[in-house]
Amino acid sequence: MDHSKLRVNGKRLQSTLEQMAKIGGTPGGGVQRLTLSDEDKQARDLFVKWLKEIDCEITIDEMGNIFGRRAGRNNALAPVMSGSHIDSQPKGGRFDGILGVMGALEVMRTLHENKVQTERPMVIVDWTNEEGSRFAPAMVGSGVWAGALKLDWVYDRKDIAGKRLEDELARIGYKGTAPCRNFPVHGYYEFHIEQGPMLERQKKLIGAPKGILCLHWYDIYLTGEANQVGPTPMEGRHDALVATAEMILKVRELPGRMGGNMVATVGEIQNYPNSRNIIPDRVHFTVDIRSWDDDLALRAWDLLHTDCEDIAARHGCPIKIEETWRVSHSPFDEKLVQRVLDAADELGYSNMPWVSGAGHDASYTNHVCPTAMIFVPSIGGRSHVEIENTRWEDCEAGCNVLLHCLLKAAMEK
Ligand code: GLV
Numbered sequence: 196m197d198h199s200k201l202r203v204n205g206k207r208l209q210s211t212l213e214q215m216a217k218i219g220g221t222p223g224g225g226v227q228r229l230t231l232s233d234e235d236k237q238a239r240d241l242f243v244k245w246l247k248e249i250d251c252e253i254t255i256d257e258m259g260n261i262f263g264r265r266a267g268r269n270n271a272l273a274p275v276m277s278g279s280h281i282d283s284q285p286k287g288g289r290f291d292g293i294l295g296v297m298g299a300l301e302v303m304r305t306l307h308e309n310k311v312q313t314e315r316p317m318v319i320v321d322w323t324n325e326e327g328s329r330f331a332p333a334m335v336g337s338g339v340w341a342g343a344l345k346l347d348w349v350y351d352r353k354d355i356a357g358k359r360l361e362d363e364l365a366r367i368g369y370k371g372t373a374p375c376r377n378f379p380v381h382g383y384y385e386f387h388i389e390q391g392p393m394l395e396r397q398k399k400l401i402g403a404p405k406g407i408l409c410l411h412w413y414d415i416y417l418t419g420e421a422n423q424v425g426p427t428p429m430e431g432r433h434d435a436l437v438a439t440a441e442m443i444l445k446v447r448e449l450p451g452r453m454g455g456n457m458v459a460t461v462g463e464i465q466n467y468p469n470s471r472n473i474i475p476d477r478v479h480f481t482v483d484i485r486s487w488d489d490d491l492a493l494r495a496w497d498l499l500h501t502d503c504e505d506i507a508a509r510h511g512c513p514i515k516i517e518e519t520w521r522v523s524h525s526p527f528d529e530k531l532v533q534r535v536l537d538a539a540d541e542l543g544y545s546n547m548p549w550v551s552g553a554g555h556d557a558s559y560t561n562h563v564c565p566t567a568m569i570f571v572p573s574i575g576g577r578s579h580v581e582i583e584n585t586r587w588e589d590c591e592a593g594c595n596v597l598l599h600c601l602l603k604a605a606m607e608k
Pocket residue numbers: 325326333552553554555
């Protein structure tokens with residue numbers, strides 16, 4: 196058979212994604228499928244059922260990563276792997292992550308129905324907790340698999356209600372027994388929406404990121420002094436929220452101060468006791484710093500750290516700072532990136548090299564095996580929102596690029 200003529204079934208991919216979007220579907224048209232929630236379990240169960248239908252061998256490891264393996268002619272060879280994540284943000288969209296898992300499934304279904312036998316085995320993967328919004332940090336499934344994070348440390352991460360990650364993994368029935376450790380992989384391709392505006396602005400269909408920015412996460416805790424807001428004079432207050440407000444503005448100023456392609460964000464804040472007539476005595480907030488230049492991001496943190504200490508001292512609010520997580524910037528394998536661009540050319544799709552500001556499990560797989568990603572446009576450049584959207588025909592096009600990248604790699608002896 197002439198494999199160059201093979202194409203995925205765009206309608207089937209659409210219907211698969213639509214079925215998944217019902218699990219945790221929100222009234223605003225997005226999804227809420229927080230990691231290790233009942234919705235995550237339901238979506239995992241459906242994914243496993245679909246894998247079995249195409250005769251994949253299922254392995255679930257200690258981190259709950261799900262691997263579906265399709266045999267090749269020579270199963271002694273390292274497999275080609277593709278996947279992403281099923282979990283979502285609290286008010287997330289219908290494409291982030293799930294497109295890469297269902298895209299890889301659509302590729303396998305296409306090979307299955309066309310009875311294509313590849314030289315190497317192929318593996319689809321759903322990585323546990325890519326988002327990191329319920330349990331920080333993000334990308335822990337791939338992080339432990341790649342040997343960059345310690346299993347016990349990850350197991351002990353707690354959500355806002357104090358539930359442990361390991362316990363929640365067991366509760367939903369996905370604490371597997373296979374050791375979570377990397378195995379030889381011939382190449383990993385992750386298919387994803389861009390989550391930014393550049394493909395749309397440049398009027399290109401396919402993006403091939405040269406890599407992913409570094410991601411540095413910090414958690415800052417402030418203690419103030421609670422009091423009745425009416426009788427307490429403005430002078431001499433120890434208002435943990437006002438101190439936080441000054442710190443947030445310092446975060447906002449950081450990229451301008453540092454130059455380069457840095458972004459810095461405070462996205463989460465907890466204020467206690469959170470009553471309009473009590474001076475706040477406890478605040479927790481997060482800082483996210485990203486850049487292609489790891490040193491620049493570290494220098495930015497040094498400045499911010501000093502600023503936060505100074506502000507805290509001025510307000511008389513003791514501060515505790517946790518350096519929660521750092522992933523260095525991840526330059527992908529040039530040969531694989533070029534293969535994405537070439538596959539797009541061969542299929543007649545416009546394309547461009549790009550860079551990923553969003554974090555992906557590909558950052559960690561890149562530590563242990565050649566890695567690349569395939570991006571398709573996000574309408575209006577919106578993501579991590581309920582209205583996140585990508586045209587169905589663009590999903591199909593990206594999936595065809597994935598098919599041909601995987602096929603080429605899987606045919607290599
Ligand atoms: C992951 O979704 C991230 O970029 O934070």
